[in-house]
Amino acid sequence: MTEQKIEGQGEKTEEVLILAVESSCDETAAAVVQNGRQVLSNVISSQIDLHTLFGGVVPEIASRKHIERINQVISQALQDSGKCLEEMTAIAVTYGPGLVGALLVGVAEAKAIAFAAKKPLIGVHHIEGHVSANFIEHPDLEPPFLCLIVSGGHTHLVIVKDYGEFEILGRTRDDAAGEAFDKVARAVGLGYPGGPKIDRAAREGNPHAMEFPRARVGEHPYDFSFSGLKSAVLNYINHARMTGEEICVPDLAASFQNAVVEVLVSRTMEAAAAFGCRRVAIAGGVASNTALREGMKEACGKAGLAFYYPSPIFCTDNAAMIGAAAYYEYRKGNRAGWDLNAVPGLRLGER
Amino acid sequence: MKILGIESAAMAASVAVVTEELVIGEFTVNLKKTHSQTLLPMIDRLFATLEMEPSELDAIAVSGGPGSFTGLRIGAATAKGLGLALKKPLIHVPTMDAMAYGLYGAAGLVCPLMDARRHQVYTGLYRFAPEFETVKEQWAADIHELIGELNGRGEPVCFLGDGISANRAILEEEVKVPYRFAPPHVSRERAAAVAALGAVYLAQGRTETAEAFRPDYLKKSQAEREREVAERQGEMEKLAAGIVVVEH
Numbered sequence: 001m002t003e004q005k006i007e008g009q010g011e012k013t014e015e016v017l018i019l020a021v022e023s024s025c026d027e028t029a030a031a032v033v034q035n036g037r038q039v040l041s042n043v044i045s046s047q048i049d050l051h052t053l054f055g056g057v058v059p060e061i062a063s064r065k066h067i068e069r070i071n072q073v074i075s076q077a078l079q080d081s082g083k084c085l086e087e088m089t090a091i092a093v094t095y096g097p098g099l100v101g102a103l104l105v106g107v108a109e110a111k112a113i114a115f116a117a118k119k120p121l122i123g124v125h126h127i128e129g130h131v132s133a134n135f136i137e138h139p140d141l142e143p144p145f146l147c148l149i150v151s152g153g154h155t156h157l158v159i160v161k162d163y164g165e166f167e168i169l170g171r172t173r174d175d176a177a178g179e180a181f182d183k184v185a186r187a188v189g190l191g192y193p194g195g196p197k198i199d200r201a202a203r204e205g206n207p208h209a210m211e212f213p214r215a216r217v218g219e220h221p222y223d224f225s226f227s228g229l230k231s232a233v234l235n236y237i238n239h240a241r242m243t244g245e246e247i248c249v250p251d252l253a254a255s256f257q258n259a260v261v262e263v264l265v266s267r268t269m270e271a272a273a274a275f276g277c278r279r280v281a282i283a284g285g286v287a288s289n290t291a292l293r294e295g296m297k298e299a300c301g302k303a304g305l306a307f308y309y310p311s312p313i314f315c316t317d318n319a320a321m322i323g324a325a326a327y328y329e330y331r332k333g334n335r336a337g338w339d340l341n342a343v344p345g346l347r348l349g350e351r
Numbered sequence: 352m353k354i355l356g357i358e359s360a361a362m363a364a365s366v367a368v369v370t371e372e373l374v375i376g377e378f379t380v381n382l383k384k385t386h387s388q389t390l391l392p393m394i395d396r397l398f399a400t401l402e403m404e405p406s407e408l409d410a411i412a413v414s415g416g417p418g419s420f421t422g423l424r425i426g427a428a429t430a431k432g433l434g435l436a437l438k439k440p441l442i443h444v445p446t447m448d449a450m451a452y453g454l455y456g457a458a459g460l461v462c463p464l465m466d467a468r469r470h471q472v473y474t475g476l477y478r479f480a481p482e483f484e485t486v487k488e489q490w491a492a493d494i495h496e497l498i499g500e501l502n503g504r505g506e507p508v509c510f511l512g513d514g515i516s517a518n519r520a521i522l523e524e525e526v527k528v529p530y531r532f533a534p535p536h537v538s539r540e541r542a543a544a545v546a547a548l549g550a551v552y553l554a555q556g557r558t559e560t561a562e563a564f565r566p567d568y569l570k571k572s573q574a575e576r577e578r579e580v581a582e583r584q585g586e587m588e589k590l591a592a593g594i595v596v597v598e599h
Contacts, residue, residue: 053587053591054574054578054590054593055590055591056593058572058574060573060574061574061575063424064565067431067565068565070428070431071431071434071435071561071562072562075562085435085436100421101420104387104428105424105428107428108387108390108391108424108425108428108429109428109431109435111391111429111432112428112431112432113433113436115391115394115395116405116432116437117436186592186593189592191591337392338394339387339388339391339392341388
């Protein structure tokens with residue numbers, strides 16, 4: 001192991017290698033991450049083709065697939081990293097939020113590995129993982145910064161005050177942004193997963209072909225609501241079908257996407273101005289959306305703010321982001337016990 | 352030779368270390384607490400109490416199902432993680448086989464019953480003649496269908512498992528052959544039986560890698576059954592659109 005000195009302290013710190021496991025939804029993933037920022041391996045076994053047959057993730061099928069794949073994925077991650085289990089400093093695992101049956105596979109597996117290999121165990125919050133995905137490719141990014149977290153299950157606007165410390169400014173009151181993408185895609189016959197399908201269709205469409213409503217949530221300036229928008233789109237589709245009017249799918253996709261992106265970008269920029277944030281990041285599966293990336297890039301550019309976003313491979317559910325988040329938990333001395341349980345409804349900032 | 356047994360298919364959370372001759376240690380609780388919180392702490396305490404290192408194990412025997420889908424996966428993932436880290440083989444012990452093996456030497460048929468709700472049970476038929484023998488491999492049965500089969504065989508039978516309390520009135524009413532219910536110390540799933548039968552399998556070379564191990568649920572998931580119907584009826588598009596597919 002290489003050792004490095006921290007200046008001024010004269011103390012030697014070891015190189016921290018974390019084997020991270022993620023199984024909260026429909027990706028079985030494992031990664032080896034060095035010192036929180038350097039990804040030595042990142043293996044993802046996706047079940048997406050299987051769930052596409054059902055138009056969405058089926059929890060029992062996801063859990064069964066995780067059990068079948070998890071050892072192969074972990075072994076591959078170790079092999080790709082060029083390190084062995086004995087060299088790991090700690091084992092990390094996502095314990096919530098997510099599908100309980102799916103989470104339990106990773107949690108039980110990681111606990112058993114940590115126990116047998118005599119390594120400390122670190123329980124990681126899935127959303128903190130998404131936020132931490134930004135650290136992987138941006139060595140200069142450090143808290144505090146503003147972060148918009150958008151995925152199939154979450155829509156949060158937070159100030160990352162320190163590693164693992166969040167001030168929640170706003171959240172969705174109903175559907176998550178990614179959920180709205182999935183529902184609209186399904187209604188218009190684009191299929192699952194909705195995000196990438198809408199994104200692709202929208203490239204050929206006119207974002208102002210139809211104007212859909214952008215909701216505000218009363219006295220909560222940074223909260224989101226997407227159910228009204230979703231209903232408006234679904235009503236439009238139903239109306240068109242009843243009157244025999246042909247729906248231009250690219251126009252519809254572009255207009256819907258534009259409404260979502262506009263709301264996400266405008267709230268984020270308002271929060272950045274109000275709280276004096278000079279750095280803005282996005283995270284989560286929807287952070288892969290090209291229109292959102294472009295919209296944020298442009299708005300941040302105009303306002304003179306630094307904008308950070310992860311590569312698509314670190315936006316989707318992956319274990320490298322869990323390893324990144326776990327590193328800072330490790331540094332703080334946070335360790336999980338052998339009774340660590342899956343917490344499907346784990347809230348952001350909760351331990 | 353030392354084998355770790357893991358049993359988490361139903362309500363019991365149970366772990367044991369067994370040699371050819373002896374149960375060195377066993378922790379068993381029948382509590383309605385999630386196995387996720389009990390199983391590994393029990394394994395940890397068992398090894399600490401026995402002053403034993405996990406690396407001393409030769410193999411890990413797991414109650415492989417049927418049972419609660421989630422319970423089976425917690426046991427399986429625990430065993431797979433141990434197997435991966437320790438580089439030891441796993442032994443898949445069918446849950447009904449292990450339950451029956453716990454009644455070693457019983458006369459007549461041994462019939463484990465695991466409640467699968469709505470008068471369905473997971474069961475199997477076994478005897479000691481004089482060695483352990485599977486008369487009928489484990490399967491999911493309607494309780495009335497099972498009783499019909501037992502009455503037809505005309506042999507005395509010993510029942511065990513939580514399927515007794517769930518179907519007691521029906522059993523007492525319909526079973527016409529001589530029958531008994533197992534006493535409490537052998538009435539439920541136990542890891543010592545899983546490990547002891549696992550030792551027999553190990554001697555026969557019936558092991559598998561930690562990678563390959565997966566539970567045997569005996570039942571397809573609701574979604575898989577729906578998919579088969581959709582395929583048969585040419586309604587895969589409906590399935591993908593999230594519309595419930597009904598069998599014609």
